[in-house]
Amino acid sequence: MNEKISGELQLNINRLNQTLFVGKNYDLKYRTLHVGGKDLCVYFIDGFLDDHTMERLMETFLTIKNEDMPETPHEFSKKYIPYGSVSLADDYEKIITAILSGISCLFIDGYEEAIMIDCRNYPMRGVEEPVKDRVLRGSRDGFVETIAFNTALIRRRIRSPELVMEMLYVGEKSQTNVVISYLDSRVDHEFLDKLRKRINDIEVDSLTMNSQSLAECLYQYPWYNPFPKYKFSERPDTAAACILEGNVVILVDNSPSAMITPSSVFDIIEEADDYYFPPVTGSYLRLTKFLVNFTSMAITPVWLLLMQNSVLVPEWLKFIMINEMINVPLIYQFLILEVAIDGLHLAAVNTPNMLTTPLSIMAALVLGDLSVSSGWFNSEVMLYMAFVAIANYSQPNFELAYAFKFMRMITLVLTAIFNVWGFVIGWIITIAAIVFNKTIAGRSYLYPLFPFNLRQFLKRFIRVRLPHNDKGLR
Structure with a gap:
């Protein structure tokens, strides 16, 4: 059961000071005043308070005469707090939560309700365009932490x-x-x-x-x-x-x-x-994205399968065969590079901006030319993994890109161990992980492919001109 505040101001002050550790918290402050024949106290957090608004309220309070002091907190807030966001509360739990959220809470002796004044001023950065969700055309604002x-x-x-x-x-x-x-x-x-x-x-x-x-x-x-x-x-x-x-x-x-x-x-x-481009351009970009993502999942397992079964390679594809000596098994080359790409990604994230260019040069030299010439990697493996690395950045969603990555690595390992059957099992696992997945609403993860909805399915692949009365944006 929620505990109600007292009509005696000192009891409220003692309770809040004890609960909020006012003496230990340097940023949690309170101020007492004597106005209109009554004592009042306001609690606030330094750093969240709009000083200008609170200063004007204090000036108003000091002008209150004894005979003008209202009998109820509701009348007081209507008459002397000309501020848009004001509410009343009478239980400690709600009041303490409000204070810790940055709301200023006013207690007046004789009133059994506290007046909560929302004059917060949170520190925040500008609403500049997010680094990850950049667009070629469109608005340049983005969400912030407030x-x-x-x-x-x-x-x-x-x-x-x-x-x-x-x-x-x-x-x-x-x-x-x-x-x-x-x-x-x-x-x-x-x-x-x-x-x-x-x-x-x-x-x-x-x-x-x-x-x-x-x-x-x-x-x-x-x-x-x-x-x-x-x-x-x-x-x-x-x-x-x-x-x-x-x-x-x-x-x-x-x-x-x-x-x-x-x-x-x-x-x-x-x-x-x-959607920021005309329908033809938008459709092309969308189809390209689907194609690149599918290819990034399939290209390395398919190539590994063909290298293990050279008889499956048609004559017109013989150029994909490896001509140099293979010092490290292909599956190990792929797995090492999969991890190395993530290592470079983490290094780029944690590297200061002034050092990103030297890091890029070292990565290009060490993992590019020198890794091939030293015999650790074959140039064909480096080529296909370079495509996979670039394709990963075409995917705007990090979680989905890593889901594709994990499925690709599982298929690679199974193909290396079980050959053709491993390749088939890897793709069965990938398809099953998608098909048997559900959205938070319990619906199919593949809607509108399953259950099939032709109109919505075509909209996922073809960017159409939106009619003025269309309720959806797809």
């Missing part, structure tokens, strides 16, 4: 009263703000109710890794299936487009990524550039 600004970026694009931004709280200790955003007339309300219940039922201390922590709590799918259940985007235009299509967008405070659900594999592969 949830209020992220919802505003979506509101700017969808000016409809049907757009709902529903606030929930997750984490027993962190009380992290989570917003589910949807268009009330287009969302699947049955799925929305299940999603809301899942979020409310989460039992965790905090969302340490923000969106990823929430994703793992929402849907605890088998760890051995690497294909992602969500589409993540740092672009407000992409999130707004998905909301208009009937999806639910989940925003987590302190995270610049929006979770879009439910998402099939075709939704995850799509990106904003598909």
